[in-house]
Amino acid sequence: MDTILLNDSENDLLKAADLIKNGNVVGLPTETVYGLGADSANENAVRAIFTAKGRPADNPLIVHLADFSDAVKYTTSIPELAYKLAERFCPGPLTMVLPKNDRIPMVTSGGLDTVGIRVPSHPVMHRIIELSGCPIAAPSANISGYPSPTTAEHVMRDMQGRVAAVVNGGQSDFGVESTVISFDSDSSVRILRPGAVTQEMLLEVCDNVVIDPAILHEVEEGATVASPGMKYKHYSPKADIIMVESDFESFKSVVDKAYSDGVYTLVFDGDEANCPYRHMSYGSDSLQQAHLLFQRLRELDELGAKKVYVRAPSPEGIGLAVYNRLIRAAGFEVIRI
Ligand code: AMP
Ligand code: MG
Numbered sequence: 097m098d099t100i101l102l103n104d105s106e107n108d109l110l111k112a113a114d115l116i117k118n119g120n121v122v123g124l125p126t127e128t129v130y131g132l133g134a135d136s137a138n139e140n141a142v143r144a145i146f147t148a149k150g151r152p153a154d155n156p157l158i159v160h161l162a163d164f165s166d167a168v169k170y171t172t173s174i175p176e177l178a179y180k181l182a183e184r185f186c187p188g189p190l191t192m193v194l195p196k197n198d199r200i201p202m203v204t205s206g207g208l209d210t211v212g213i214r215v216p217s218h219p220v221m222h223r224i225i226e227l228s229g230c231p232i233a234a235p236s237a238n239i240s241g242y243p244s245p246t247t248a249e250h251v252m253r254d255m256q257g258r259v260a261a262v263v264n265g266g267q268s269d270f271g272v273e274s275t276v277i278s279f280d281s282d283s284s285v286r287i288l289r290p291g292a293v294t295q296e297m298l299l300e301v302c303d304n305v306v307i308d309p310a311i312l313h314e315v316e317e318g319a320t321v322a323s324p325g326m327k328y329k330h331y332s333p334k335a336d337i338i339m340v341e342s343d344f345e346s347f348k349s350v351v352d353k354a355y356s357d358g359v360y361t362l363v364f365d366g367d368e369a370n371c372p373y374r375h376m377s378y379g380s381d382s383l384q385q386a387h388l389l390f391q392r393l394r395e396l397d398e399l400g401a402k403k404v405y406v407r408a409p410s411p412e413g414i415g416l417a418v419y420n421r422l423i424r425a426a427g428f429e430v431i432r433i
Contacts (some may be wrong), residue, residue: 100261104220113227118383121145123237123251125265126191127218128274129244130251131234142203142233148258150240155324156206157215157233164223167213172197175279180301187217189270189292193278204233214274220265243331243390246271254346271387273415288323290417311420314428332423333393335401337426341408342433351405358402382415
């Protein structure tokens, strides 16, 4: 299959929407990361997403809608709190797990009786959902296990020859996947995956916001998890990632002992001037770190890095999402000083 690269002109968006309507898989830009989209009701198209990514069949796909009011078509009940959250955060990087109806096939939900619903704000993604008239199932557009793509070029690298087309909608704004929540009660939600909609932001609407323990800790083999994605090796480049939670002086003493061919560091902007090692920076605050993390992990692979020592982000606000992705990229290898 020849993968065509489309742009954000109305003509090309119509082509992308037609491809999706006709059961093809298309790489799509969103404000979080790029996704691999298909008609969520078309089982063969959804299976083709799993095949293109090499994704385990029990890892559910998020279904993307043009407006939250469409959620009633695909779910059996929607709590009042979900509507309040939608008013505040949709369109945007928030996925709500709700009980699904028969219009969402089991392949799409990874065998679960729930479905993650999101209303993306990216104008290209929004327009393609409208033009196709389909609820679009879309996981991140990377090969399973590899860092998520934040540009059309990343998607082309991973998916060339595996999908019908990729739409270039520029670099993803947030750079980390959506916040995924489930409903514990009428006034309480649980964060299953942290993202740009933070615990503090959710507390503006909910009485109680629980952070699932699997976000910061390794899930034991065979354990049942609320969010299947948590069990899998994730976000990992080819290079071995080691996260170092310390000040910059202690970070340097760790790297010093291990520094040899193929060793790189991923540091903050303020460190660069005093960093004597091969290095890259991923910004100075959590928002920039989210925006740049996956891109830097891919760039480090291109440089041929074998081992990368990374300064740990502060797990506050959107930083919790960055921390959560990095600790998984590192396979939970953390040095704390
Ligand atoms: P990705 O599409 O690659 O961003 O991954 C989506 C992630 O969202 C999955 O790996 C799950 O962890 C989570 N997710 C999606 N749908 C559900 C659901 N119905 N219940 C719980 N978690 C979900
Ligand atoms: Mg993913």
